[in-house]
Amino acid sequence: MSKYCANCGRPNDDAVRFCSECGHEFEVETNVGPSFGGAFFSCLANYCKIGGRATRAEYWGWLVVYGIISALFAGAAVAIQQRGLSSDYLKWTLNGCAVWCGLTLIPGLAVAARRLHDSNKTGWRVWIPGLFAAAGCVAVVYYMTNGTFKLDADLIVDQARDFKKLLAGVDDWATFKALGKSVQAALACWALAGLSGLLLAIRLCFVPGSKEENRYGVKQVNP
Numbered sequence: 001m002s003k004y005c006a007n008c009g010r011p012n013d014d015a016v017r018f019c020s021e022c023g024h025e026f027e028v029e030t031n032v033g034p035s036f037g038g039a040f041f042s043c044l045a046n047y048c049k050i051g052g053r054a055t056r057a058e059y060w061g062w063l064v065v066y067g068i069i070s071a072l073f074a075g076a077a078v079a080i081q082q083r084g085l086s087s088d089y090l091k092w093t094l095n096g097c098a099v100w101c102g103l104t105l106i107p108g109l110a111v112a113a114r115r116l117h118d119s120n121k122t123g124w125r126v127w128i129p130g131l132f133a134a135a136g137c138v139a140v141v142y143y144m145t146n147g148t149f150k151l152d153a154d155l156i157v158d159q160a161r162d163f164k165k166l167l168a169g170v171d172d173w174a175t176f177k178a179l180g181k182s183v184q185a186a187l188a189c190w191a192l193a194g195l196s197g198l199l200l201a202i203r204l205c206f207v208p209g210s211k212e213e214n215r216y217g218v219k220q221v222n223p
């Protein structure tokens with residue numbers, strides 16, 4: 001008994017939505033979420049916050065700033081190479097890009113998990129494309145080491161050259177079928193990684209969450 005009806009003053013249990021005396025509806029807690037413009041900084045402030053929900057506006061606000069800065073790094077790297085500038089510049093740009101990717105990895109995964117929570121889905125889904133990609137890499141390592149998983153630099157260099165040649169030769173179903181099992185497995189895993197990544201990106205960017213309270217948070221205005 002800890003909340004009081006605004007209409008008749010009767011104490012009611014915390015969990016009830018309507019007053020047991022007069023039927024007055026208690027106000028439901030709602031969440032508005034950060035605006036598009038403030039989203040990037042709120043995502044940084046919520047660096048590791050996986051709990052709770054993120055609206056589409058918050059996700060887009062994060063994505064646009066992230067995309068612009070990443071594109072600036074990529075553009076700088078291309079420009080430095082095309083103009084034949086000192087390779088020091090390229091090194092600094094790539095180091096800066098690595099720092100940027102490292103710093104934004106965790107808050108990026110966290111806001112994606114919160115965005116999934118918005119439609120009452122588990123945040124673990126953000127790992128699905130990564131798991132497929134990692135499985136593909138295991139298949140490649142299997143191929144590169146002839147199934148031994150032992151580090152033999154000469155063998156790996158040879159096999160890597162083969163692998164590149166094999167990939168370049170794949171242009172239809174028949175050439176794919178002629179590949180070895182481990183190469184096929186790698187390509188299939190990477191295709192699944194790409195497909196699941198695309199589906200995830202569409203969900204994160206475009207699918208509205210539920211307006212109602214769900215197991216991850218209170219009611220959401222403009223989910």
Ligand SMILES: [Zn+2]
Nearest residue numbers: 005008019022
């Ligand atoms: Zn009442």
